[in-house]
Amino acid sequence: NAGVTQTPKFQVLKTGQSMTLQCAQDMNHEYMSWYRQDPGMGLRLIHYSVGAGITDQGEVPNGYNVSRSTTEDFPLRLLSAAPSQTSVYFCASSYSKWSETEQFFGPGTRLTVL
């Protein structure tokens, strides 16, 4: 049982490039979400999904895209990277609605946009 996995661990992009951050979980969790963590700020929700085929926006969705074709995978796409997207990105999953059950976080992807 690997829990929540994320790849890559580190990434450097140039402004305007696109890329996909991968997230997978093997706990059969319905709920998955993406957060970004910046210095001096709490975790902020980017996008979330309540099940395969269903996604919705969080607090800071601009510049990011998601899809959920399977229960296991929830990739985050940066459409045209900007320096403001330099951050650490965490994927999380939980069995049911976040407010009721524990969230499990991945190890994070540290992204730098030059």
Place this chain on the structure above:
Amino acid sequence: KNQVEQSPQSLIILEGKNCTLQCNYTVSPFSNLRWYKQDTGRGPVSLTIMTFSENTKSNGRYTATLDADTKQSSLHITASQLSDSASYICVVSADSGGGADGLTFGKGTHLIIQP
């Protein structure tokens, strides 16, 4: 607007000493309060989850308290160890409102244990 405030921002203590971290919140309607430990370069890991009716919850040397009337929580670490050096994040869950997922995150307390 739902908010979670943590204090202090950072704390340095000697190995073996006790410490207490604070969390004040204005989240309504309250569902539960969680404490997470985040080691440097890692994702947050859950320490405790407390509902409205729970006043105290322990996880080894970590003891969390909750006062739902004053909307305050504390995390007490007993006999600190070097491995306790980390950021501790308070997260409050609402049945509705808050973030789109109902969670409001504090900014965390950065704890350093010195030998």
